[in-house]
Amino acid sequence: MSEALLEVNHLKKYFPVTEGLLNRTVGQVKAVDDISLTLQPGETFGLVGESGSGKSTVGRTILRLTEKTAGEVKFKGQDIHSLSSVELRLLRPQMQLIFQDPYSALNPRVRVGDAIGEALLDHGLCSRHEVRELVLESLDACGLSAYHIDRFPHEFSGGQRQRIGIARALILNPDLIIADEPVSALDVSIQAQIINLFSKLQRSKGMAYLFISHDLSVVEHLCSRIGVMYLGSMVETASRDELFHSPLHPYTKALLSAVPVPIPRLKRERIVLKGDIPSPANPPSGCKFHTRCPFAVEVCKAQTPVFRDAGGGHFVACHLV
């Protein structure tokens, strides 16, 4: 196995809950609780889970937009959380983030061309008269026109703005793009365009994606490996075909049974989970899923299941598998 592009080991991110005048810490929200994953160059890893499972926090902690609590993030062998701010700044162009909300991710007072080209100039990656050419190239690759270059973000639709966000990341030729629910704020027809854009760009540029989503069909279309998160922890990681055809964890099974299929008369077994996702400030003991798991037994309440290989790189954290 070649050297991994991104290696995340036992990453934890706890947010303190403070109270009172003196900001006493009264508890911790375990947004990310012991996540490990590896990403090979050019690979697409999908991270799925319901709202509040900590997917976005994983992405942000990997890029050190928030400081970690424990664990290790290695990008090309360098520990991102121990770099100095100057070293980190120089490494930034190689790993980019696409934001969920294309409306707030662009500065309303910066022209599109400047927004896309400024990082190149700021890092001295090209000269002042080359930049326009490169911006036009990047706009073109993302399906935007040359005359868009001098416009302001408010003149664009949501789908176009997401393209601008992608063009802004793309122009730096990153090796890793973390896409934080890039299509969930868009309507369905635009979602398809943006997803196709993602796969087209990967074919031509060969960067790796960490694709965060709550939409299983999107992830199935795009990703070669998929990790399922529940309440800050990874419950199952497998290749796409493995996960969709033989899911092992009851939570994954429940999620898959909820994906709508375009065959109206198809009768299938639907696993309905009871209740809501518990609070990450006070997660259940043992297996975090036992409160909602239809197959839970005594051992699930007492012991935390180990995240282990169930054969052929299919990892799962469940006592019953």
Next chain:
Amino acid sequence: MEANSRMTGLHESRVQRQKSSLFRQSLKRLMKNKLAVAGFGVVVCMFVLCFIGPFFSPYTDNKINMTLMNKAPNLQHLLGTDALGRDILTRVMQAGRISLTVGLASMLLSVFIGALLGAIAGYYRGIADQVIMRIADLLMTIPSLPLLFIFGALLSEWKVRADYRMYIVMLMLSIVNWPGLARMVRGQMLSLREREFMQAAVVLGLRDSRKLFHHLLPNVVPLLIVMATLNIGGAILSESVLSFFGLGVMPPTPTWGNMIDAANNMIDFQDHPWLWIPPGLSIFATVIAINIFGDGLRDVLDPKQKR
């Protein structure tokens, strides 16, 4: 081929149009506000009158002529003459130069100090924020007028040369005015730095200076323009108050404030109203016009903030 070049021509003009779109939209909306346009007109007239007017006057502002003491308005002296026989109209225009310059310059200086310190405090937070904002708080707790009086009295005590006093008055007014601006810029910075596009700037690895001057400050500029405009009016008023009390710019240099000083004298107040009404009206008209224009600007540039 020709069609092609025409197409690119179309594109070019479109690009030109787009380039000014944000500014033009604002201008269009401002033009709809008749009151604000009128206010702007008055301010422009005032500037033209004060800076160009004296060249057409047959009199100089400091020419003393004892034979023409306290003459009521007549055809030779449209607004009359003062106790030293000087033409009031010429002096009002000359005074306007000083008053408007002091107002404008002190505004520029306080906006510069306020925006810079506010931006640093809001962006870096921590110790810089604490130090800057505590100094600002300190200056704001002292009412500005007594503070200006103390400064003014000190200047008189130290016998500062009369022609330097104008510059020192500018400085004094900026010292009193910057804390309010700094506080506001800081507040804006604090909210802007949490916005998602600033996270995008972090991910892109932009330098601090670029984040500050290309991303944060441009978002504060509309607010700053509005505050600066309203600030000019306040500065003109403060300067007049100081000069009226003899603590600002000293005669013989005329300012609107020290010309109204004539009203201090009961006889002049009752019998020679042409001594103090013209400078008084000038202050009144200018400050009101600036404030109306500033309010109009605020409605256009910063619609969320209503007084």
